[in-house]
Amino acid sequence: MSTRTDELMDYADVVARFEPVLGMEIHVELGTTTKMFCGCPTEFGAEPNTQVCPTCLGLPGALPVVNSAAVESAIRVGLALNCVIPPWSRFARKNYFYPDQPKNYQITQFDEPIAVDGYLDVPLDDGSVVRVAIERVQMEEDTGKSLHIGGSTGRIHGASHSLLDYNRAGVPLIEIVTKPVTGAGERAPEVARACVTALRDLLGALEVSNVKMEQGALRCDANVSLMPLGATQFGTRSETKNVNSLRSVETAVRFEMRRQGAVLATGGEVIQETRHFHEGEGTTSPGRRKETADDYRYFPEPDLRPVAHEADLVERLRATLPELPWLRRARIQTDWGLSNEVMRDLVNAGALELIIATVDAGAAPTPARSWWVAYLTEKANELRVELDALAITPAQVAAVITLVEAKTINNKVAKQVVDYVLAGEGEPDAIVAARGLGIVGDVAALEAEVAKALAANPDIAEKIRGGKQQAAGKIVGDVMKATRGQADAARVRELVLEACG
Structure with missing residues (x-):
């Protein structure tokens, strides 16, 4: 029996009758300067098909070479997720055809990944913590990007033709796969969002990726199934692919729970399939039947040796791990005397790290916070850019604050100085001197x-x-x-x- 995507069960009824089971697959583009198996650059936004070579295009005779920086980044991620790092791992070929996969197979890892059996303690909004078990962290290469032209949805169905950009093909990826998450009950959508949020924050703190979901640097596949309360056998799962925002992760999980609940309640069977998420409507729709591992005909990659680690490499990389982001935030919140609401707003606005960097550059926390959440947020809104995309650094903001505190300039002039910095006129001190903006002290x-x-x-x-x-x-x-x-x-x-x- 097919799924009934036009009917939804009331959410309260779903959690009263079923136990949701979650599984998250997080794909993260690593921030290396070159691709996973060749020397092509990985700069985002370059002209289509300008960052390619015979290797990442899969041309005959071109052989891959492993990017050692990507390997070290993957090990650091595994360590941060409390994983076991086996002494060696191996690449495999995952065989499937899709136009954005130029070799018709993907070099990935299968039975011998870089890291296994870890966990992540995920903080929820109310301060409670959910431990999410990590099954594996595996290295692989990204695919290219398809652009479907002529349809109303941007998808291949209904398009008149498609364009392919292979710049992204071969960009280093790690895939983080959780074990099934049970026991979340009605909070399952919140747990899914919090899990991806914690991973994003952790990966950002490790500085292995820019984790910008809007650029596809971090993508989430959300697996959801339902089983009747008291049952022990998992239900059939759906996999909602490439969910690209934290809010959408929560929305997609909630929608799938309601959709599957309606299917099961009417005697239907949930189909194991991939599904597309529609951002505007907050809904999912069928993609393709989900393959099993056998369908991909995995076998060891014959052109690459297994990746073996030097004896002390893992411990040297372990020493580079930063403080966990949420623990660091809790410490800073206490040090600065901020309420939970204020801290949450700073994080959601993308201002916290900028404020911290401004304080590290010599400013006091209060004026640093005031500048970023007030005037600079106004400027970002005017320019329609993210706060961290403004053409001013935390060090420059700290310099402006220092000029005000030294009574070299006042607050009104300080805004002018910031405007001149944003316009590219140079450093605050030089601007004040060149434009004669110092306080009249005579x-x-x-x-x-x-x-x-x-x-x-x-x-x-x-x-x-x-x-x-x-x-x-x-x-x-x-x-x-x-x-x-x-x-x-x-x-x-x-x-x-x-x-x-």
Whole structure:
């Protein structure tokens, strides 16, 4: 019986009748400068088919050579996931035809991966932790990219023709495969999202990948099945392919639970298949029947030796592992005195690491946070770019903060300096010097401007002399305007009050 994709079970009914079983397969492009088995560059966004060679195009006679930097990155990932690192691993050929796979097989790992039997303690939003067992971490190469033209969905069905870009073919990948995750119950979608979030944060901290899901550097295949409560045999699973955002992971799992629940409740059978996720609707649709390992006719890659490690390599790489990101965040949250809500907002906005780097460059946490979550976030929104894509570094922001704290410039001028940095004019110190933006510190010059402003506003001056100090704001504003905002407003106010006795 076919699946019924047009009907969904109420989510509360699903978790009341079934136990969800999750399995996550995370594909991560490693941030090496060259591809997995050749010397082609891996720069994202290059002109199509300009980063290719006979090896990654699978031309006759071209032989692969293993990228040692990718091997070391894969070992570090395995260690960070508490895996066992076998003394050697081996590549295999996974045989299948698809136009974006130029060799008609993928070089991957099968029965002897680089890392096995690990775990990841995944923090959830409420502070609880779920341990997710890791089955394997394997090395492989990425495929090319297909662009389907002429249809309404961007997929091959309905397209008039397809274009192929092989720049991505051969880019180093690791695939992280979890063991089945049970016991999550109604929180299964949340656990799936939290698992991918934790892996993204961990891989970013290891600096093995830029983990940008919008660029495809991190992609998730979400496996979902349902079994009746109390049963011990897993149900038939679906695999939703290439889910490209954290929110979508949660949405896809929830949708599949509701869809499969409806199928099972009406006596249907869930088909083992891959499914496409539709971002706009938050739904999935059938892809193809899911193959088994036998269908891929795996066999050892004859052109590559097994990868054996030097005796001390694993321990040397273990020494390079950073503090776990969520533990680091907890420590920083305590040190800076931030609430859970504020910390969550900083993480979600992509500002936390930028703020930390700004503090590391010499700024205090409070002004560093203020600049990134206020003015710089406004600029990012204006330019429609991510916060970390702004043309200003944390070190430059720290330099601006230092200039303000040293009273070389005030906050108003500091925003101008930031604008000039964003425009590419150079370093903050040099900009202030070149444009003459330093605070007017000449007391005599300020007293002269105060006298002019008082003379031009005798009624205001009289109010101030009569004890209405709040009236001084008008005079301060005139002086700031006359000095192009480069005076210290607090000092100007003092001089106004002194001049009025």
